Amino acid sequence: MAHEPQSAYNQGTWSLSEQMLFKQACITHGWGKWKNVATVVTSRNTEQIKSHAQKFVKHHLSEKLELENAHYNNDFNAAVKINHNGKINIEEKGPTKKSELKALSVPAAEPSDYDVLCGLGDAYGHYVGNRRFGVVVEMSVDKYWVGNEKRKLDIVNQMILWMRGCNPPGRFLSIVSGEWKVADAAYVRVFIEETFRSYVQMKTLQTKRAKDKQTSKTKSVSKAKTASKPSPPRGKKILVK
Structure with missing residues (x-):
């Protein structure tokens, strides 16, 4: 066409x-x-x-992608706020005062609160940057869960754009020879995919538990109804039609 x-x-x-x-x-x-x-x-x-x-x-396909990225960043900043004590608050608006934002003026080897620390398992799960990133992952996990391979890759790439588009920009860091270094794109994609998979597994488990709980509740109600039925008098035969 x-x-x-x-x-x-x-x-x-x-x-x-x-x-x-x-x-x-x-x-x-x-x-x-x-x-x-x-x-x-x-x-x-x-x-x-x-x-x-x-x-x-x-x-303007590339500009359309930029608009989508800006929307996700807008959602991100509206949802997540990092206080000076490192705690995360979910609010209607993100940081508005300059004093609430730390400038990314630290050496490359030193992580900031806006960086994500990449490692095995959940080793850095409690780091403030990782918890902040986890909120964004949760916002997209449903789309990732039902998406095909291409859609999943698109979502992963969007996550990378989110981090780079934040103010200040965030980085994905990994330990190399005992020092923090900016991770390469291939490593970052694997890390994000693993993060999504862990969230999907957790969501699947939660869904299964909720289903099992509902099944157990249904069985309990059925058993209670059966137990509440009066037993026939002794010696009286029950006619089966």
Whole structure:
């Protein structure tokens, strides 16, 4: 299918202000949430916005991915706040004061609170950066669970973009010869995939336990109903029809 020329998109009926509102709405509400986007771009209805989005993808695929990344970062900053004492609070808004954010001005070998420490198992699970990252993983675990291989890889790549896009940017660090070093892309992908797998296993176990609990409850109710039925008098035969 032939693509429309770039000029056809740029010279469309959408004004510059409408396009800016469209991008901002996608960052706020997420790509594909066209009804929500329509509450921002009030001069257009949902179908017009959907049509504009399809043309936008044809000519600006990389920018579309950037908008998705910005939306995820927006969700991330709204969900997670790191206090000075290292505790995590889930709030409606993220850090707003500069004093609440530590500048990433530490040597490469020294981890910051915004870095994720990669290691075997859950060795660094209690590190503040890892707990912060874990909140983001939980936000995407359902999509990862049901996704195909390509979708899973896309989600992993999005996680890497999330970390790099944070303010300040986060890094994935691993121990090399006794010192913390920035992990290479291949190592990071394996680490994130393992993290997702552990969350999926935990979710599967929780689902099984909930199902077993419900089955046990159903059996108990059935047994209680059976026990509550009066027994026939002694010596009286029970007629079987």
